[in-house]
Amino acid sequence: MEKILVIDDSKVTQMLVRDILVGCYELTFRDDGRSGIVAVKQVVPDLILLDVRLPDMDGFTVCRELKEDETTRDIPVIFITTMDAESERVRGFDAGAEDYVVKPFSLHELLARVKVHLASRKARRQEVELERLNVFREMAVALSHEINNPLTTVYAYLHLLQKDVGHSSATAKQAITGIQQELERIRLITERMARATEAVTTNYRHDISMIDLHNL
Incomplete structure (x- = not known):
């Protein structure tokens, strides 16, 4: 279940x-800004509902502090305010807030805004994961290629060695068989790495897609 921190x-x-x-x-x-900031680190919410007027520090200061911290800057903040003035909205957005609702707010409005920003955060996370996957794909292709080249050479040398063993001891033949088995394991690993470059996505919710790691 997604977590929401309410600082009001x-x-x-x-x-x-x-x-x-x-x-x-x-x-x-939480009832004040300072305890709210502490709670963000403890709870790690998916979204924050933040009152503009707080007893110890205003919501703009709280939001700005959270947005300046690398560990909390990506958490969407929705301001709760009693004023619908343009100057107040501008201050909120300048502080880094994603949105605001005006008291008294309706059930449907609050739900809609919360859902939109939670979905937006999931989409941004998905973009980051896709970027990481692309980096992994590039590394997998390069590494698979680097492994396959010497692997092909080793197979060739092993083939020549098999032709020369003739009536060699059982120990030598067993060693060659062991080498073949281990080479086959390496070949299968490189094949799996190559398949990992073909990412498969699956629908998650609405317009959000997730990487299906089970198909890698």
């Missing part, structure tokens, strides 16, 4: 958010 000192707002999102997400609540 209003018990009424906390109650409304709980009523709207409970059962769909794992919720954590």
Whole structure:
């Protein structure tokens, strides 16, 4: 279940958010900015609902601090505000927030905004994973090629060796058989590496695709 951290000192707002999102997400609540920042590191939420007006530090400062930290900058932040003024929205976006909702907010509006930004985060994660997979594919192709070249040469030498053993001892023949088996294992490994370059995607939800590692 996806985790949402709510940083808001209003018990009424906390109650409304709980009523709207409970059962769909794992919720954590904090009443002030500093404890909220600490909770981000402990909970590692998928999304943060952040009040602009907090008792110790304003939401803009909290958001800016989170966005400056490499470990938390990718967590989407939705501001909760009582003001729908353009200047307030601009300050929120300048601080790094992805969106905002105005109190009093409706059930459908809050749910829609939360779903959109959680889906967007999943899509960004998928892009990162695809990039990592592309790097792995390039490495696998290069490594497979590098292994196959000397492997072909070893097979050729082994073939010549088999022709010369003739009536050699059983120990020598057993050693040659062992070499053949180990070479075959190496060949199968390179084949698997080559197949790993053919990534297969599968539909996950809506327009999001995931890499199906079971088909590698």
